[in-house]
Amino acid sequence: MTWDKKVSMSHVACHMLVKMIRELHEKLINREITATELAQKYFDVIEKKDGKVKAYLTLTKELAMAQAQAVDEKIAKGEEIELIEGIPGAIKDNICISGTRTTASSKILDSYIAPNDATVVKKIKESGAVILGKTNLDEFAMGSSTENSPYQKTSNPLDENRVPGGSSGGSAAAVAAGEAVWSLGTDTGGSIRQPASFCGVVGLKPTYGRVSRSGVIAMASSLDQVGSIASSVEDAAIVLSEIAGQDLLDATSAQSADKRYEDYLFGDISGKTVGVPKEYMDGLDGEIREVFEKSLEKFKSLGAKIETISLPNSDYALPAYYIIMPSEVSSNLARYDGIKYGLRVDDQKDSKVKENGLPKTLLETYLDTRKIGFGDEVKRRIMLGTFALSAGYYDAYYLKAQKVRALIRKDFENAFEKVDFIYCPTAPEIAFKFGEKSNDLLKMYLSDIYTITANLSGTPAISFPIGNVNIEGKMLPVGGQLMAKWFDEEGLLNAAHTFEIN
Amino acid sequence: MLSKDEILNIATLARIGLSEKEIEKYRTELSAVLDYFKKLNELDVSEVEPIGHITGMQNVYRNDRNEDFGDSGREAIFKNAPETKDGYIKVKSVL
Numbered sequence: 001m002t003w004d005k006k007v008s009m010s011h012v013a014c015h016m017l018v019k020m021i022r023e024l025h026e027k028l029i030n031r032e033i034t035a036t037e038l039a040q041k042y043f044d045v046i047e048k049k050d051g052k053v054k055a056y057l058t059l060t061k062e063l064a065m066a067q068a069q070a071v072d073e074k075i076a077k078g079e080e081i082e083l084i085e086g087i088p089g090a091i092k093d094n095i096c097i098s099g100t101r102t103t104a105s106s107k108i109l110d111s112y113i114a115p116n117d118a119t120v121v122k123k124i125k126e127s128g129a130v131i132l133g134k135t136n137l138d139e140f141a142m143g144s145s146t147e148n149s150p151y152q153k154t155s156n157p158l159d160e161n162r163v164p165g166g167s168s169g170g171s172a173a174a175v176a177a178g179e180a181v182w183s184l185g186t187d188t189g190g191s192i193r194q195p196a197s198f199c200g201v202v203g204l205k206p207t208y209g210r211v212s213r214s215g216v217i218a219m220a221s222s223l224d225q226v227g228s229i230a231s232s233v234e235d236a237a238i239v240l241s242e243i244a245g246q247d248l249l250d251a252t253s254a255q256s257a258d259k260r261y262e263d264y265l266f267g268d269i270s271g272k273t274v275g276v277p278k279e280y281m282d283g284l285d286g287e288i289r290e291v292f293e294k295s296l297e298k299f300k301s302l303g304a305k306i307e308t309i310s311l312p313n314s315d316y317a318l319p320a321y322y323i324i325m326p327s328e329v330s331s332n333l334a335r336y337d338g339i340k341y342g343l344r345v346d347d348q349k350d351s352k353v354k355e356n357g358l359p360k361t362l363l364e365t366y367l368d369t370r371k372i373g374f375g376d377e378v379k380r381r382i383m384l385g386t387f388a389l390s391a392g393y394y395d396a397y398y399l400k401a402q403k404v405r406a407l408i409r410k411d412f413e414n415a416f417e418k419v420d421f422i423y424c425p426t427a428p429e430i431a432f433k434f435g436e437k438s439n440d441l442l443k444m445y446l447s448d449i450y451t452i453t454a455n456l457s458g459t460p461a462i463s464f465p466i467g468n469v470n471i472e473g474k475m476l477p478v479g480g481q482l483m484a485k486w487f488d489e490e491g492l493l494n495a496a497h498t499f500e501i502n
Numbered sequence: 503m504l505s506k507d508e509i510l511n512i513a514t515l516a517r518i519g520l521s522e523k524e525i526e527k528y529r530t531e532l533s534a535v536l537d538y539f540k541k542l543n544e545l546d547v548s549e550v551e552p553i554g555h556i557t558g559m560q561n562v563y564r565n566d567r568n569e570d571f572g573d574s575g576r577e578a579i580f581k582n583a584p585e586t587k588d589g590y591i592k593v594k595s596v597l
Contacts, residue, residue, distance in 0.1 A: 111582075113581065115575060116575075209559070222555040222556065251559075251564075252555060252557060252562075254559070313545075319541045319542050322538070322539070323539060330516060337517070338584060339584070339593055341582035341583055342582065342584075343584075344585070358596070359594070359597065361594050362594040364519075370516075374518070379518055383516050383532060384535060386512050397539065399552055400542055402552035403552045404545060404547060406552060407547070409553065409556065441534070442534065442538060456556075458556030458557065
C-alpha cells in the first residue's frame with residue numbers, strides 16, 4: 001500500500017491498527033520520503049480536505065518547513081533520529097506558539113500573537129516533531145461540540161452533519177481526517193477524550209501534574225491538563241513521552257522519571273482487574289451498551305478480570321464540576337480586560353450596570369470589551385463562577401463543591417485498592433448532529449458525565465475506539481474509556497494498547 | 503429564580519456589560535443551572551475536608567530571578583497591548 005493511500009484511509013476503519021509514527025519513521029530513515037516531502041504531503045491533504053472539515057484555524061507552514069528541513073539535514077548527515085522527528089502534528093489553538101497567532105477561539109484574542117512558546121510546544125520543537133498549525137476549539141475550551149467557536153464549525157470527518165465533539169474538536173478531526181499524524185489537546189472535563197471518541201481516534205488525558213500547563217491558556221487550573229490525540233495508542237504514547245515532565249514554570253507539575261511510554265506497551269493484561277462502575281451503567285442502554293458489553297467480553301478473553309465496582313458519589317460529580325470549573329474560569333478570565341493585550345472595545349454605550357466605584361471610563365472599557373469579546377457560553381460560565389464565589393454564596397457553592405470533590409477522589413482511591421483500571425464508555429452517546437444540543441445547556445453538559453470524574457480526581461484516562469454503531473447508513477465510532485491510578489500512564493496505555501492490537 | 507438586580511450585580515462583579523435582552527436570557531439560564539446544583543444538598547459534607555487541587559503538593563519553590571526577555575521579547579509582548587506610550591502600557595485613569 002502506498003502511504004498516500006494509508007493517509008487517506010487512516011480515518012476509515014476504527015479497528016484497523018495504525019502505527020503511523022513508527023511506519024513514517026521507517027520511511028524517513030530508509031529515505032523513501034524526506035521530512036519536507038512528508039510535511040508538504042500533509043499540507044496537500046489539508047488543502048484538499050480542510051475546506052470541509054475546518055479543523056485548522058492557522059497553518060504554520062514556515063515553521064513546519066524549517067523544522068522538516070532540519071530533520072532532513074540530520075538524516076543526510078547520517079545522524080540517528082528519534083521516532084517523533086519529522087512527524088507532522090497539530091496544536092490546539094489555546095496552546096501558545098511564539099510569534100504565532102493564538103486565539104483560544106475567542107474574539108477577545110483575535111489578534112493575539114503569543115510572545116513565547118508553551119512548555120509543551122518548546123518540548124515538541126526540541127523533539128524535532130513538525131508543527132503544521134493550530135486547531136479549532138470551543139471558545140476558551142468551553143464546550144462539548146466545538147460549536148462554540150466564533151470562527152468556524154469543525155465537522156466530524158466521519159459524517160459531515162455531525163459535530164467532532166469538543167472542546168478539542170479541531171485536534172481530533174485533524175487526526176481523523178488524515179490532516180495530522182498526532183495532535184495536542186487540552187482536557188478540563190473530557191475535552192480530549194470525548195472528541196477522540198466521536199472521531200474514532202485515541203485521546204489521552206494524563207494524570208494532573210504529568211504535563212506542564214505553562215503557556216496553555218488557562219480555563220480551570222485545577223482541572224486542565226494537556227494530552228495527545230493520535231490514530232493509535234502507541235502514537236499517543238510517543239507524543240506523551242515528549243511532552244511529559246516537571247516544569248519550574250508550572251508549580252503543579254509533578255516530578256517525573258522521563259519514561260518512554262511507548263516502551264511499556266507489552267500487549268498483555270492477563271491477571272489485571274478491570275472495574276466497571278455500576279453507577280455509570282445505570283441508564284446506559286441501546287447500541288452504546290451493546291458495543292460496551294462486547295468490549296468487556298474482549299477484555300475477559302484477554303485474561304483480564306472484570307469486576308463491578310461502586311463509585312457512590314458519581315451522581316454529584318457533574319454538579320460539583322459545574323461549580324468548581326466556572327469558579328476557576330471566572331478568576332482565570334479576569335485577565336482579559338482590554339488593557340494588557342487582546343481586544344479593546346470603547347463604544348461607551350450604556351452597559352446597564354450598577355455603579356461600583358470605578359471611574360466610568362475605565363469600568364466601561366472593561367464592560368464593553370468583555371461584552372463584545374466573549375461569546376455566550378464563556379459569559380455564562382464567568383457569571384456562574386462569579387456568583388458561586390461571591391460573598392454570601394461561597395460556602396454554599398464553591399466550598400461545598402470542593403468537599404464533594406474530596407469525596408469523589410476518595411471513591412477512586414477506594415476503587416483502586418480493588419482494581420487496576422476503571423472502565424466505562426467515554427460518552428453516553430455517539431457524535432451528535434450540529435444544533436442538536438446547542439439550545440439545551442444541561443443536555444450539553446451531560447455529554448461529559450463519564451469524563452469529568454478523571455479531572456476531578458486527577459487520574460489519567462484514555463479514550464480509544466471499541467466499536468461502531470450503524471446510524472443512518474453510516475458507521476460511527478464508540479469510544480471506551482480506561483482510567484488508571486495516579487501516574488500509572490504506562491499501565492493505562494498498555495491496557496488500551498492490548499485491547500487495540502487484539 | 504434570580505432577580506434582574508442579582509443578574510446585574512453578578513455582571514458588574516464579572517465586568518461584563520449586558521443588554522436588556524441578555525439580562526432576561528441569563529436570568530433563565532443561570533437559574534436553571536443553579537437549580538441543578540441543589541442536588542448537592544442531598545449530601546452531608548460537614549465532616550469533609552475540602553480539596554483545592556488534587557496533587558496535595560505544597561511549597562514548590564523556584565529561584566526568584568527575573569528573566570530578561572531582551573528588546574525583541576519586550577517588543578513581542580508590547581505589540582499585543584491596545585495602547586502604549588513611551589514604552590509603557592497605557593491604562594485609563596483609575597481615580
